[in-house]
Each structure stands twice: as C-alpha cells, then as structure tokens.
Amino acid sequence: MILGAVLERFISESPLNVMSRASIEHVLSASALDALFARVAERVYTRELLFSTxxxxxxxxxxxxxxxxxxxxxxxxxxxxxxxxxxxxxxxNIEAAVSAELVRHVADRCHDAFFAIRRHGTTTLDPAGEWTPEVRTDTGWVSERPVWVCVGGEPVPRVRCVRVRLDHPTGDGDAEIEILADVPEDEAVAAVVAVLYRGRWPSKARSTS
Incomplete structure (x- = not known):
C-alpha cells in the first residue's frame, strides 16, 4: 500500500487516524496513480520505475x-x-501537468471516500442521539445512533455507530460489535453497513463449520 509504513506509525497513536485509513488507501492506490501518469504524462516514460513508487x-x-x-x-x-x-x-522530469492532475485526483477522491471501521476499546464516543429500533439480519440484530468521536476529550467528527448483536460470537468471543462509519444514510442503511463489514469478523460458527 502507498505510504503503508507512514500510516502504521500514526494509526498506532490515534483512533481518529484509524478511521481515515480506508479513505487514504482509496485515494492513493498504486493502480490509480499509475493510470493517472499514463494518461497525463507526455515526455516521461514509466519503464521500470512506476509513478506510484x-x-x-x-x-x-x-x-x-x-x-x-x-x-x-x-x-x-x-x-x-x-x-x-x-x-x-x-x-x-515529472511534468507540471502531472503534478497538477495528482492534486486534483487526491481532492476528488477525498471528496468521494467513506470509511467503515470497527470500534475498539480505546475509542471514546459521545452519543448524539438514541439507538434506532433493531433490525434483523442474517448475522444478528442491528441498530445505530449518531455519535461524536472524542479526541483529547473534545468531540471532533460526528459519525454513525452501527451496533451488531451477533447470533454467534466472533473468533475472539465478542457477542456484540460496533462499527463506526461516515457513509450517508441515504447510501447505506445500518444493516447494509453491517453486511459490508461482516467479512472482517470471523465467527466461531463459521470457523468451525
């Protein structure tokens, strides 16, 4: 992943940075950067050294x-x-047009990027509303509420907290998980967010089947 080592250093220091990781991976994917270079560059050839590198x-x-x-x-x-x-x-020899397009590429992708990550114990939340009625899915019961993520004791971004009460505990024995997401509700209801994320929590039932 582009800037993987850099991101790992910051991710370990702040839960807020964890929430941004998926967005950054989306923005700086190697394939997208190399495609940008191939499309815009006129004089410089890729050969062995890729633009993403x-x-x-x-x-x-x-x-x-x-x-x-x-x-x-x-x-x-x-x-x-x-x-x-x-x-x-x-x-x-990187052309000015390539640099300008890189800036536009990052700005456009940051505008379109969303994240959905699991809440961990070190992440402090300040509720901004009540839990919605639970909805049944094929993995358990799902509800959500708006929350503020607290950094240094101060609420920073407002996100959706999707809670899943699992029919079968995760491989770590968790019967309930919470997912933090900034995906707009009109693009993905809570149950959809849970389904999109479900591949990341192997349950005991699936691991023994």
Missing part, C-alpha cells in the same frame, strides 16, 4: 519517515528496480 518515496520524505530522498530510497531499495540516479532524473 515515486509518490510513495516522496511521501516518506514529506511525512518524516525519511530525512531525504536518498534515505527513502535506501529504505525501499528492495522494491525499487532502478538506481538512485534514475530516481532523481524521474523526479526532475
């Missing part, structure tokens, strides 16, 4: 994972099939 390398520098390009190159050397000289040449 260059973005990941520079991301490590910008986010402080590496002090400079050479340091980032050394960290990623096993995944960069090109010399350091080739990397510098690639950076120097």
């Amino acid at each position: 260059v973005v990941e390398l520079m991301g490590a520098v910008v986010c402080g994972k590496a002090h400079h390009v050479q340091s980032a190159y050394q960290q990623m050397a096993d995944r960069i099939p090109a010399s350091l000289k080739s990397v510098y040449e690639k950076l120097q």
Whole structure:
C-alpha cells in the first residue's frame, strides 16, 4: 500500500487516524496513480520505475519517515528496480501537468471516500442521539445512533455507530460489535453497513463449520 509504513506509525497513536485509513488507501492506490501518469504524462516514460513508487518515496520524505530522498530510497531499495540516479532524473522530469492532475485526483477522491471501521476499546464516543429500533439480519440484530468521536476529550467528527448483536460470537468471543462509519444514510442503511463489514469478523460458527 502507498505510504503503508507512514500510516502504521500514526494509526498506532490515534483512533481518529484509524478511521481515515480506508479513505487514504482509496485515494492513493498504486493502480490509480499509475493510470493517472499514463494518461497525463507526455515526455516521461514509466519503464521500470512506476509513478506510484515515486509518490510513495516522496511521501516518506514529506511525512518524516525519511530525512531525504536518498534515505527513502535506501529504505525501499528492495522494491525499487532502478538506481538512485534514475530516481532523481524521474523526479526532475515529472511534468507540471502531472503534478497538477495528482492534486486534483487526491481532492476528488477525498471528496468521494467513506470509511467503515470497527470500534475498539480505546475509542471514546459521545452519543448524539438514541439507538434506532433493531433490525434483523442474517448475522444478528442491528441498530445505530449518531455519535461524536472524542479526541483529547473534545468531540471532533460526528459519525454513525452501527451496533451488531451477533447470533454467534466472533473468533475472539465478542457477542456484540460496533462499527463506526461516515457513509450517508441515504447510501447505506445500518444493516447494509453491517453486511459490508461482516467479512472482517470471523465467527466461531463459521470457523468451525
């Protein structure tokens, strides 16, 4: 994943960053970046060094994972099939149109991206409404309510908290899970959010079947 090592460092420090991970993965997918480059670039050829690899390398520098390009190159050397000289040449010859399109690409995808992640014990919530009536699904009973996610004691983003009371506990023995999502209700009701997320919680019943 693009910027995977950088994200892991921040994810471990704040539950708010965990909620953003899916959106960032969507925005910076390698295939989308390479397709962007192929579509816009006129003079620079991909050859062995992919545009997505260059973005990941520079991301490590910008986010402080590496002090400079050479340091980032050394960290990623096993995944960069090109010399350091080739990397510098690639950076120097990236056209302004490509950079501009990259900015537009990130802005457009951030606008369209949503997340749905499981709530963990370290995530503090401030209820902003009552639980809705429960709805039956094929895995259990589902309800939801709006909540504020608290960071440093302060409510920051308002999201949906979808609660699932499972017919069969998860592999860890949890009989109930909560999913935090920012998907608009008119695009996915609570039961749909639960179904979309269900593949991430292996139940004891499924693991023994």
